[in-house]
Amino acid sequence: MYKIETTDLMKKIMGEYFLSLESSKKKIAWCTSVGPAELLRSFGFEVYFPENHGALLGATRTAMDFIPEAIKCGYSGHVCSYTTADIGAYLKKESPLQSHYKMEGIPKPDIIAYNTNQCREVEDWFTFYADEFNCPIVGIQPPRHLDEVTQDEVDLVVKQFKKMIPVCEEVSGVKFDLESFKAVIKLSKEATLLWQKVLKTSIAQNAPLSFFDGTIHMGPIVVLRGTQIAKDYYTTLLAELEEKVKNDEGFLPKATIRIFWEGMPIWGKLRMMSDLFTSNNAAVVASTYCSSWVFDKFDENDPWNSTARAYTEIFINRSEKAKMKMLADWFLEYKIDGIVYHDTKTCFNNSNAKFGMPQRLKDLTGVPSLIIEGDLCDLRFFSEGQSITKVETFIEQLNDSKVFN
């Protein structure tokens, strides 16, 4: 039975992270998952990520109990189901954090920060809470869908980052300290580069980490980047995975096909989807989703520019042209035979199959594609039977027409 031993450590540190949000005397900042966490940490805030809570609601399949509460409040059932599930859970005063970690519920924010580099939805979502908690809110609104990120865009984002400082100082009671900011960026950079190496271990023919494993092991890089804990965690995980590569030990030794996953995970069906691919000898070895927390431009010696650039040039914030180039490079790097696009019903922003990209990318790379419909949290938009048939047929076709051999 294949096992990644470091998973136990991951569960432990994630548990400690959640409990520290409740027990710590520090002030709490809420932040978007690809938001200005480093700047917030430099003021000594504990940082909580509502999207991580949304994923938890999806993975525990409780989201659908809560989405109707948000709909009653005027939110459409077709907008981001992280948003509707999270707001619904808040309105019902329920959370998996209560049953999993015996917490009272989600922590109350002292300040809320967002970055619309991923979507405008986060602004609406976080503003709801700013009103609820009567709490200061700060936002970064970078230019979007860029072919290239030039110094002009970086300058603009740097200005917005700097505008956060007086608000953070007032809420935290701590004066901004450039050296503290640099120290957090350094830790973030080290953790994110380790995470990148973790993902790249699956370039190995016998890949040690599947996309589905990656969605679990990415927890610390989302919620603990900028801390020594995250750096230590990925050091341990990388050592284990490198050892597995050395010993030719992978999660699917008989894999005949290597798949790239594009788009959001279907959180409530991770196990089912993982079993579906492995039982058909197809290894899902890479994804845009897990790669979204690789910020390889962080540089503590150029803190403002590098942070602004790293957060602005993420995949989701790029033009189709830039995305296709990134995907084509990943296909070569990971020797991909086929790509599965998850066309996520309630996340337009992280679905790239709506405007013809699958066909254009196939013309460019020769890599065939499959589109499956579903959702990150709302399983009403996912048909298990239809997806199984589609995936099995796709894998059969791929076995007949492999691109890389």
Ligand code: SF4
């Ligand atoms: S990127 Fe998609 S899933 Fe994430 S917060 Fe925005 S709309 Fe929701």
